[in-house]
Amino acid sequence: MTQAIQKQQDGATALEQVLLNGDLSQLTAEQRIQYYKATCESLGLNPLTKPFDYIKLNNKLTLYAKKDATDQLRKLRGVSIDKPDIQQIDNLIIVTVMAVDKDGRKDSDIGVVGKGDMGGNIGNALMKAVTKAKRRVTLSICGLGILDETEVESIPNAVPLDAEPVTDEPQPTKAQLMDKATAHLAEQRARVQSLCKELNAAKDSIKWTGATLTEYVNDLFSVDDGLNAMTGDSFVTLIADLEYRLAQLAETEG
Structure with a gap:
């Protein structure tokens, strides 16, 4: 009984840290x-598409929004987003949307992106600035005060939780990467059709x-x-979306 009470108290303390400080590291997996x-x-997003990732910043573990989040x-x-206003001031590209x-x-x-x-x-820097502006305004108009992945890249000492470790293994050639990517896209396309x-x-x-799938993807x-x-x-997002849709149908039938 004492252990159960202690566990509840620890859980309440961890939740308090999240609510007050936004620190998810206090939570269990x-x-x-x-x-x-x-x-x-709460936002109506499909969790199977992994719209958020974790980042450790200032010794706190928090969520940041990925492309899937802002798209959804x-x-x-x-x-809807109007035509971007683009300015180049000194060494900066500033895009307002x-x-x-x-x-x-x-x-x-x-x-804002440096030239x-x-x-x-x-x-490429200009396209990145436009993308950054669009994602930031999307999060803002939806009332989300969280970072976007385009911002995470430029923050010193920010550590995404799933960052790939640096290894001494030999890197594949460009041709090998292209062959692998082409084969993977074919597998993903086949999965979508299935x-x-x-x-x-x-x-x-x-x-x-074919027509309704194209319309769905375009939208x-x-x-x-x-x-x-x-x-x-x-493709990963689309497959997860279709799988989620199929799972919802299965639950309805059940």
Whole structure:
């Protein structure tokens, strides 16, 4: 009995640290999973797409938003973003964007990138600044005061939890990487097609054909060419989304 009471007290103390200081390191692995799922559910996000990751900053473990989070939030909240205003001041590229949600609420934010970033490639630095501004304004208009992954990259001493360790193993050649990526994309495309067949068999509300899949992908990722515009990360998101949809149908039938 004493151990049970102590465990409850420890859990309450850990939860207090999260609420007051935003420090998830005080939680157990099980509690962090519950917190993660609750955060996703409160925002209407699919946790299977892993819209957030953990980062250790100033000795605190907290969540930051990934591309999947802002993509889903824009769709869920009906957020549209106006044409970016781009300025170049000294060595900085400053992009300002305005966002409007489905209720007509407006917000704006900026993305700032140094011209020397991205290996000195001005074009890539400009695209990064635009992306940064769009993601920041999306989080802002949705009322989320958390970091975006484009910001995490530029914060000194910030340590993403799943950062890949540096090893002395020989690196694969460019040709090997391309062959592996091509094969992986083919596997992911086949998985998507298989899931569409399973969804049709489960009598999903959408009749999954090549045309409806293209329309669904275009709407989900704000692209114009369906699967042809997909990258590896986008396929992961799409597969998780379809699997989640299939699981929901199975629960309904059960």
